[in-house]
Amino acid sequence: MTTPDLAFYVAATVALVATVLTVTGRNPVHALLYLIVSLLAVAVIFFLFGAPFAALLEVIVYAGAIMVLFVFVVMMLNLGDVAQQEARLLAPRIWIGPALLSLALLGLMVWLLWSGAPQTPLGAEVTVKQVGIAMYGPYLLAVELASMLLLGALVAAYHLGRGE
Amino acid sequence: MGTVTMEQGLLLASALFALGLLGLLLRRNVLFVLMSLEVMLNAAALAFIAAGSRWVQPDGQIMFVLIVTLAASEAAVGLALVLQVYRRYVTLDTDSLSGMKG
Numbered sequence: 001m002t003t004p005d006l007a008f009y010v011a012a013t014v015a016l017v018a019t020v021l022t023v024t025g026r027n028p029v030h031a032l033l034y035l036i037v038s039l040l041a042v043a044v045i046f047f048l049f050g051a052p053f054a055a056l057l058e059v060i061v062y063a064g065a066i067m068v069l070f071v072f073v074v075m076m077l078n079l080g081d082v083a084q085q086e087a088r089l090l091a092p093r094i095w096i097g098p099a100l101l102s103l104a105l106l107g108l109m110v111w112l113l114w115s116g117a118p119q120t121p122l123g124a125e126v127t128v129k130q131v132g133i134a135m136y137g138p139y140l141l142a143v144e145l146a147s148m149l150l151l152g153a154l155v156a157a158y159h160l161g162r163g164e
Numbered sequence: 165m166g167t168v169t170m171e172q173g174l175l176l177a178s179a180l181f182a183l184g185l186l187g188l189l190l191r192r193n194v195l196f197v198l199m200s201l202e203v204m205l206n207a208a209a210l211a212f213i214a215a216g217s218r219w220v221q222p223d224g225q226i227m228f229v230l231i232v233t234l235a236a237s238e239a240a241v242g243l244a245l246v247l248q249v250y251r252r253y254v255t256l257d258t259d260s261l262s263g264m265k266g
């Protein structure tokens with residue numbers, strides 16, 4: 001088994017474990033932490049499959065922006081007793097799971113950097129340049145439609161989210 | 165070069181999708197339902213990336229960008245709805261939200 005193969009299996013295992021813990025979790029914030037770890041693991045797999053642009057977007061937009069939206073809404077809902085949550089904040093049982101899974105991903109990254117693995121381990125790289133040329137060439141209409149979708153979502157979220 | 169093929173990527177994508185679908189069907193908390201939807205969208209994106217890598221075409225990554233756009237819109241509107249529902253009914257349980265007036 002070569003280095004990239006092992007990296008794929010480790011990342012896939014982390015993604016599956018984190019997703020199971022997301023779906024079966026009790027506390028929404030803990031489930032969100034596991035979901036973020038799962039997205040990071042999938043980003044590693046994107047990179048291994050030779051799609052660095054998608055891996056970047058997965059981390060920045062998916063794990064960054066969309067998950068922060070979830071965290072904000074959970075905080076606005078204010079479920080449960082805050083003082084009690086603060087007291088339990090430092091209990092290892094809460095943070096040890098996501099921390100261990102993230103540590104596995106960090107170890108994977110360091111190991112891939114140090115082992116001198118090929119730059120696109122599991123397939124030929126599709127560069128950002130190719131993606132950009134195709135996106136603003138044949139897919140221009142789809143990009144315009146996506147921007148209209150975002151505008152619609154913005155207006156809808158503003159309308160639904162405002163107070164009485 | 166590794167020996168992992170597109171089929172293994174698609175297998176992982178279908179496993180993640182099945183997990184998301186199970187969560188969507190089994191959970192009764194609206195927040196967990198939305199999270200399961202994100203998991204399913206992410207699995208679909210993984211399938212596109214695996215296929216795009218197999219044929220070395222940029223189309224897979226473009227579909228990924230469109231899926232992220234869709235996921236962001238869905239999360240924004242869905243979470244705004246969750247806020248409204250919680251403000252009116254003070255619960256996130258889909259069973260107790262199932263009744264509609266009028």
